[in-house]
Amino acid sequence: MEKAETGFSPELSAFIAEWKDKPGNLIMLLHRIQEEYGYIPRDAAERLARSIELPLAKIYGVITFYHFFKTKKPGKNTISICLGTACYLKGSQALIDEARDILGIEGDEVTDDGLFSIDPVRCLGCCGLAPVLMVGNQVHAKVTKDQLVDIIAKYKSA
Amino acid sequence: MTGEKEVAESRPIGAAPVGAAASGGMVAPVGAAAPGAGAAAGARQYLLVCGGEGCQSWKSEELFLALHQQAETLGVKNEVQIIRTGCFGFCEKGPIVKVMPSETFYCGVKPEDAKEIIAGRIAAKKDVERLVYKKEERLAATTRVPEGAFYNKQFRIVLRNCGVIDPENIDEYIARDGYAALGKALFTMSPLEVVAELRASGLRGRGGAGFPTGLKWELTRVAPSDQKYVICNADEGDPGAYMDRATIEGDPHSVVEAMAICGYTVGATKGYVYIRAEYPLAIERLKIAIRQAEEYGLLGKNILGSGVDFELEIRLGAGAFVCGEETALMRSLEGNRGMPVPKPPYPATSGLWKKPTVINNVETFANVPMVILKGSKWFASIGTEKSTGTKVFALTGKIRNSGLVEVPMGTTLREIIFDIGGGIRGGRKFKGVQTGGPSGGIITAKDLDAPISYESLTALGSMMGSGGMIVMDEDDCVVDVSKFYMDFCVDESCGKCAPCRIGTNQMYTILDRITKGNGEEGDLGKLEKIGQAMTKASLCMLGGSAANPTLSTIRHFRDEYMEHIHDHKCRSGSCKALVRFTILADKCIGCGLCARRCPVPCISGEKKGVHVIDQAKCVKCGECFVSCKFGAVVKA
Amino acid sequence: MAKMTVATLNEHRATMKKTYPTTLQPSPLTRIVVGMGTCGIAAGAQEAWDEMKKSIAEFGIEASVQMKKTGCMGLCQVEPTVEIAVPGMPTVIYGKVTAEVAKRLVRKHIVEKTLIDGHIQDRPAIDIVAYVKASEGEGGTR
Numbered sequence: 001m002e003k004a005e006t007g008f009s010p011e012l013s014a015f016i017a018e019w020k021d022k023p024g025n026l027i028m029l030l031h032r033i034q035e036e037y038g039y040i041p042r043d044a045a046e047r048l049a050r051s052i053e054l055p056l057a058k059i060y061g062v063i064t065f066y067h068f069f070k071t072k073k074p075g076k077n078t079i080s081i082c083l084g085t086a087c088y089l090k091g092s093q094a095l096i097d098e099a100r101d102i103l104g105i106e107g108d109e110v111t112d113d114g115l116f117s118i119d120p121v122r123c124l125g126c127c128g129l130a131p132v133l134m135v136g137n138q139v140h141a142k143v144t145k146d147q148l149v150d151i152i153a154k155y156k157s158a
Numbered sequence: 159m160t161g162e163k164e165v166a167e168s169r170p171i172g173a174a175p176v177g178a179a180a181s182g183g184m185v186a187p188v189g190a191a192a193p194g195a196g197a198a199a200g201a202r203q204y205l206l207v208c209g210g211e212g213c214q215s216w217k218s219e220e221l222f223l224a225l226h227q228q229a230e231t232l233g234v235k236n237e238v239q240i241i242r243t244g245c246f247g248f249c250e251k252g253p254i255v256k257v258m259p260s261e262t263f264y265c266g267v268k269p270e271d272a273k274e275i276i277a278g279r280i281a282a283k284k285d286v287e288r289l290v291y292k293k294e295e296r297l298a299a300t301t302r303v304p305e306g307a308f309y310n311k312q313f314r315i316v317l318r319n320c321g322v323i324d325p326e327n328i329d330e331y332i333a334r335d336g337y338a339a340l341g342k343a344l345f346t347m348s349p350l351e352v353v354a355e356l357r358a359s360g361l362r363g364r365g366g367a368g369f370p371t372g373l374k375w376e377l378t379r380v381a382p383s384d385q386k387y388v389i390c391n392a393d394e395g396d397p398g399a400y401m402d403r404a405t406i407e408g409d410p411h412s413v414v415e416a417m418a419i420c421g422y423t424v425g426a427t428k429g430y431v432y433i434r435a436e437y438p439l440a441i442e443r444l445k446i447a448i449r450q451a452e453e454y455g456l457l458g459k460n461i462l463g464s465g466v467d468f469e470l471e472i473r474l475g476a477g478a479f480v481c482g483e484e485t486a487l488m489r490s491l492e493g494n495r496g497m498p499v500p501k502p503p504y505p506a507t508s509g510l511w512k513k514p515t516v517i518n519n520v521e522t523f524a525n526v527p528m529v530i531l532k533g534s535k536w537f538a539s540i541g542t543e544k545s546t547g548t549k550v551f552a553l554t555g556k557i558r559n560s561g562l563v564e565v566p567m568g569t570t571l572r573e574i575i576f577d578i579g580g581g582i583r584g585g586r587k588f589k590g591v592q593t594g595g596p597s598g599g600i601i602t603a604k605d606l607d608a609p610i611s612y613e614s615l616t617a618l619g620s621m622m623g624s625g626g627m628i629v630m631d632e633d634d635c636v637v638d639v640s641k642f643y644m645d646f647c648v649d650e651s652c653g654k655c656a657p658c659r660i661g662t663n664q665m666y667t668i669l670d671r672i673t674k675g676n677g678e679e680g681d682l683g684k685l686e687k688i689g690q691a692m693t694k695a696s697l698c699m700l701g702g703s704a705a706n707p708t709l710s711t712i713r714h715f716r717d718e719y720m721e722h723i724h725d726h727k728c729r730s731g732s733c734k735a736l737v738r739f740t741i742l743a744d745k746c747i748g749c750g751l752c753a754r755r756c757p758v759p760c761i762s763g764e765k766k767g768v769h770v771i772d773q774a775k776c777v778k779c780g781e782c783f784v785s786c787k788f789g790a791v792v793k794a
Numbered sequence: 795m796a797k798m799t800v801a802t803l804n805e806h807r808a809t810m811k812k813t814y815p816t817t818l819q820p821s822p823l824t825r826i827v828v829g830m831g832t833c834g835i836a837a838g839a840q841e842a843w844d845e846m847k848k849s850i851a852e853f854g855i856e857a858s859v860q861m862k863k864t865g866c867m868g869l870c871q872v873e874p875t876v877e878i879a880v881p882g883m884p885t886v887i888y889g890k891v892t893a894e895v896a897k898r899l900v901r902k903h904i905v906e907k908t909l910i911d912g913h914i915q916d917r918p919a920i921d922i923v924a925y926v927k928a929s930e931g932e933g934g935t936r
Binding site for chain 3: 204206209239241242243244246247258259317319320321322323324325326327329330332333335336337338341344345400403404407408409437439440453454455456460462463464554558559560561562563564
């Protein structure tokens with residue numbers, strides 16, 4: 001492992017070196033890469049394939065199996081809206097529709113300014129506070145449709 | 159059902175430590191006679207008046223004011239503080255007043271009773287006996303029932319340290335008898351004895367299926383191999399359940415200790431915690447716990463000088479519900495797509511990397527140290543005969559007091575939902591409760607008195623599941639909810655076996671068209687047929703149980719399905735395509751609020767005149783329905 | 795801390811039992827326990843913590859107050875939750891403790907020794923371990 005992988009930060013390279021020989025390391029490595037880039041860029045996957053000597057097809061097989069891994073760059077602020085059962089019953093689908101309406105995006109699209117994308121997620125585990133959404137690491141509890149504009153505005157100016 | 163009887167008896171005792179503990183010296187009665195409290199506060203009493211939604215409808219506010227007034231009139235204003243509190247549960251017995259520090263609990267208190275309470279309890283320090291809460295007929299009236307149904311009906315084993323210790327400080331866990339079970343197992347018990355203790359305790363897997371934990375460990379223990387593994391399944395995938403997250407966040411060492419005991423018992427030197435990546439705080443606290451345990455020599459080489467080695471590593475899940483299935487989880491841990499494989503062979507003989515593996519869920523592990531420390535006899539005395547111990551539930555949905563509750567097995571759903579949970583919010587009618595999430599079924603009002611156990615819930619067409627308990631009221635449409643769960647299963651099906659991959663999709667298509675008013679004659683028969691085929695033929699439990707929510711709602715609410723199909727009607731108004739909003743002419747006062755709120759807009763009318771909705775333009779957002787203060791907008 | 799043996803672990807436990815901050819044992823100190831699970835933090839427990847810390851410093855009563863965080867108390871509906879034990883007063887749990895309430899809590903409950911209206915919730919069940927101990931009448935381990 002002499003040759004440093006160009007394009008990976010020293011920390012990421014070190015992490016890969018540390019985990020390279022651990023059995024079953026692939027998912028942990030992908031988590032680390034996504035942490036670095038916010039998603040898993042194609043060339044990062046290719047570089048990973050070379051450094052741990054695993055076929056790229058196998059890596060993509062794993063990436064696409066799991067919901068958590070993204071192959072497309074998300075907005076600077078990902079608005080994760082909970083679609084767990086408790087949140088669903090309290091109207092989180094309406095929150096998703098409203099947020100998409102406000103931002104003018106569909107599905108996994110990113111707003112033109114690159115600031116926002118919407119990610120419906122399965123249960124953030126705050127069911128007592130339903131409906132909830134999360135922007136970055138900040139959880140917003142008992143959200144109503146009316147509050148969405150303000151929440152989005154807050155991150156727009158931040 | 160001898161076990162049940164014991165639960166019933168143990169409950170009042172469970173509450174008693176407030177008094178009893180004072181003599182035991184371990185637990186200070188909360189608020190009661192803490193040393194040093196005596197002189198200064200001895201005279202002062204506190205009246206806590208429930209200000210919860212339920213009690214307010216019982217005029218608790220009037221009562222609150224009357225108590226204040228009486229305290230003033232009788233000149234004891236300085237001897238009592240009267241305040242409003244959050245809901246105590248037990249709403250049907252409201253309004254409720256709790257006296258501290260005497261811990262007396264008054265039920266059904268009316269404003270007229272204020273004088274008697276102030277003159278009796280406060281001035282003369284004597285209870286008003288007729289108002290004191292009486293615990294069914296079994297118990298004589300006692301003036302020392304420390305109440306509050308939310309906690310009193312609970313019995314904490316798994317959550318024993320949650321909300322009590324600092325989860326990032328191993329010393330506090332140790333102070334609460336932490337790692338005593340590990341010491342006991344390593345130095346005074348053989349692996350066979352540990353297994354025997356677990357088997358005698360009757361502890362069963364809390365992940366849902368209820369396989370006896372002791373037997374699982376024994377099968378792994380006797381499997382010959384140079385390397386074995388212990389895995390903790392913390393991939394809590396059921397949307398609407400968060401017991402495991404709360405357990406790890408609040409008491410991570412209980413899982414670490416149990417896994418070390420398991421390692422010793424089955425002869426494994428390596429363990430993994432497979433945890434959802436969506437739980438960053440739980441992961442962080444678990445990391446800290448493992449590091450601290452290593453520093454203290456409670457993990458790693460030669461644990462506590464016993465010669466036993468056990469190391470623990472965290473592995474992250476990546477958002478796949480199917481990975482809650484044990485064989486799929488192990489494929490994922492190996493770094494692959496998380497697809498299940500047929501059983502047998504079972505993990506006990508061929509699990510992770512084809513080595514014998516014990517895999518238990520978080521809650522199961524959290525029980526283990528208590529079983530070892532307190533003994534199987536003690537554990538088996540709690541709960542019912544076949545389902546021993548307690549179960550943690552995440553109580554959510556349309557319930558007043560949503561929260562995390564731990565109750566002895568054998569508690570009824572009614573006690574959980576109405577006594578602990580305070581019933582349905584907003585005075586709506588209870589419709590059903592979903593246990594077991596997307597794998598479970600709905601339980602309706604007629605079965606609310608069933609005592610909770612693995613067997614009883616299965617007999618009711620649902621299942622224990624991991625502990626999500628979602629309460630629905632009359633505003634929730636069962637067809638819509640079934641569609642929601644089926645959508646989830648379509649999304650989460652790994653695609654390996656045809657019954658699940660194709661079946662979930664077909665069922666979703668049919669449910670979707672029913673909710674849109676395009677249901678066809680015979681659709682219910684098709685749903686049942688596909689559902690039964692999936693149940694029988696799927697490779698793993700995801701497919702095997704995916705039809706449960708649909709099948710159970712068809713069984714209990716066939717008429718509602720038929721209304722959707724025949725009359726194109728959704729009585730709860732959840733299925734947007736079937737809803738029609740209209741304005742009642744005799745109730746509309748022409749304030750125009752609905753017209754201003756309407757986003758289309760499609761509501762017209764003169765000021766102070768009756769308004770009408772243009773059905774052709776209406777997008778059925780429901781804003782008018784929500785905004786009308788006169789009940790003039792109706793949905794049908 | 796050096797690696798422990800079973801003897802040193804038991805010794806350590808005996809010491810910790812007497813000294814760890816808890817509302818379950820009598821103490822001359824005021825004890826504040828803040829529920830900091832994901833739900834609590836989402837609802838603003840960190841802000842409440844910061845505000846209390848600040849207020850306590852302003853009143854100059856740091857020496858007589860112990861603060862610590864804990865996991866979920868189970869009262870998800872009313873997060874953030876804070877348990878307070880002031881010597882001579884009933885131990886209570888407050889719910890919906892926003893930063894503003896947290897500040898009031900220090901002034902009214904801790905300094906002026908009066909309960910705050912409208913925020914008290916029920917307190918935790920005595921857990922089963924304590925129950926067994928109490929009923930067996932023993933204080934130690936096992």
